[in-house]
Amino acid sequence: MGFRGFDAAKLSTLAGHLDTLAENSGKLHSQLAAVLTTAQQNLPSGQNASRDPDLQDLVGDVIPLPSFFRRPRLLPGSLGGELGYMQSSMKRRIRQIEGLQELEKRGYPVSDSSVFLDEKAPDAKKIDAALRHLNDLKGKDFGTNGNRDDLEQISGELDGLTAAELDSFVGKAPPKDLAFYNRLLTDTDDSVWNPFDDNGLPEDKRRDSLSLMLSKVSPENVDKFTAAFPGVQPTFENTDAYEAGGNSQNGQTNNGIHWAPPSDPLFQDGVSADDVNQRQFGDCWYVASLAGLAQKDPAFVQEGIKQNPNGTVSVRVWDKEGNYHWVTMTADLPSDQNGNPIGTYGNGESWPAYYEKAFAMVYSDDGDDERGYGGIEGDDPKKSAPYLTGKEGEDLTTGGFLGIGEHEDKSLESLKEAYNSGKVVTVATPADEELDKNHPAEWGNTYHSNHAYYVRGFTDDGKVILGNPWGVSGYPPITVSQEQFNKYFGSAEAFDAP
Structure with a gap:
């Protein structure tokens, strides 16, 4: 039967045959070119050795040279590189399948989507260690020294897992353990006994770690992950659109605001300022800056957003120190009762909505810890520049x-x-x-x-x-x-x- 429809042994044999063909393609090329060259030399002037233009091109090409020495490589010699790349890719993916098969034998949940990942084969020992360290957090007495060292160790460990390893970790970890880890991450208050202790992780480090994890987990585990780490979803319940049912300036209204995935792709025909349509959230100061940037440098805006294999979306956002981060979020957006997005959106494309959502996840005004869509309502356009480009306005x-x-x-x-x-x-x-x-x-x-x-x-x-x-x-x-x-x-x- 094989594993998930794949027979690793047969695939390995096929990869070996491709390897052999790649090695022999150069010899075949030289032999065929030699025959055609000899034939050309013995034919009357004006006659070709072959009526096939591709074969005629081989005349004189007895020693096939790489394309950087001459025109692009010709068949059959060019098959050496193509078949070599194909078999090396197959071998990597075979090792991935074999590693996942071993994980499943050891009782780890394995997603079908992990089978198609082109990455280093999963190591069960790394997942074992991560689960053990997660569980050990419950028995530690952090005291007045804080818990940041322990949390930095575990977050670094999780960041280093491959997508398949991380997905098995999230699938195996008890929800209560993940939620407990999240509580420790987000609790940065100092103890009353030692005001200089370090608890939790700073917002930027926490955001980086959770974003990386969210971008890797399989679609089957996204809901479990977001339930354990609710901070990866910005709230809309602190907005006028939620409390008052719309935007009083432009007159747009809504009922039944909820999270729903959009029906449109990230891009339809690239980036344009005309794609930007602020709707019901009062963040014109940010949206105007986004539209202006889309007009001046559409390629920069397009490079700053990507859709991950699991359906999540990552957006490039700078922090106040001028360092950029990839902020990852789920694909759903604040929508009305009919499933229509109520936030900033495009004309048949959704990229402006994710820029806005990422900003709602990270922005907080000086001296104000309020985040979410309500945290980005009503401010100075100059303040949006550092988050969009890393430079002050x-x-x-x-x-x-x-x-x-x-x-x-x-x-x-x-x-x-x-x-x-x-x-x-x-x-x-x-x-x-x-x-x-x-x-x-x-x-x-x-x-x-x-x-x-x-x-x-x-x-x-x-x-x-x-x-x-x-x-x-x-x-x-x-x-x-x-x-x-x-x-x-x-x-x-x-x-x-x-």
Whole structure:
């Protein structure tokens, strides 16, 4: 029968035959080329040794050279590299199958998806040790010295496991042991006896370890993992969209908000600022920056997100020290009763939603530990830059609103200079609801107070073109003169696009 439909012995024999064929392909190439070359030399001028153009190309190619010396390798000599790569890949995967078969014999749960992983064969001893150390945590008296050393040892041990090893570990570990480990990881309070002890793991190290683990576990174990480590899922229950049933600014509403996977892929036709549509969460300051970055450097944005084999998604996010991390999350998104995502989304593609979800997982304002989607509602666009690029943003205008109808002058030239130099530029409107009623009619419902926008360009006569992160389909860009900017807009910020 074999293991999960695979007969390792027969596959090994096949790999051996491919190896032999790879070794002989060079000899066959030389022999065939020699025959054709001799035939060509004995034929009258103008006649070819073969009517097949591929065989005719072998004339004179008695000693096949690698492609970096000449034109691309020809058959049959080129089969040496191709068959060699194929058989070496087969041998790796055979060792993987044999290792998984041994795990199953020892009572470890083995996912079907682990069979297809191209990685180092699993080692049962490593899983044994990890489970034993996890269990040992329950019997330790950490005292006033803290538990960080023990937790760093175990997290490092788990980080070093292959995907198959980690999946067997998660599948075998009792849920209560995993939950206990999570409680230790997240409890960073000092004891009353020793205020200098180290407990738990810092948020960034904890996030790195859990993200790596979540990216490796099989789809069958994702639910068990997220139940044990709930911090890998940001809450939406602290948002206005959840508490009030929608976004009062753009008028979008929802019922039955819950987690659900989207029906659209990460990308449909690449990255564009026009893909970014902020919906019901009040994080325009971040979404405007994301849209501006997508406009200036779409390749950078696309490189910063990836879908893992188990269906989870990882997004590149920088921390306050300028170090980037891959933040991994489940594929589900906050959705309404019909399964429609209520957060930032694209036009037939979901990548903006995962950028927003990753940000909700890691962002917290200075002095505020609130995280989740509620933690990213209402802030300064300048603060989003370090998380998107690892670089600080800068103020472009020092002017501010002095009162209704009163303002300091803010030159559009500084915005244009920053924009033309490659920077992402965002602007904000004041929290003055009177301006919602008294703004130029041609702006329609695109203009709103207490909101953020991103610069899309400039007209020939020096006016700025602003995009609303609510999306271009329902809220087309508006053109703003210097006089209008002074009256209806406040601060402006910029940051470098990598």
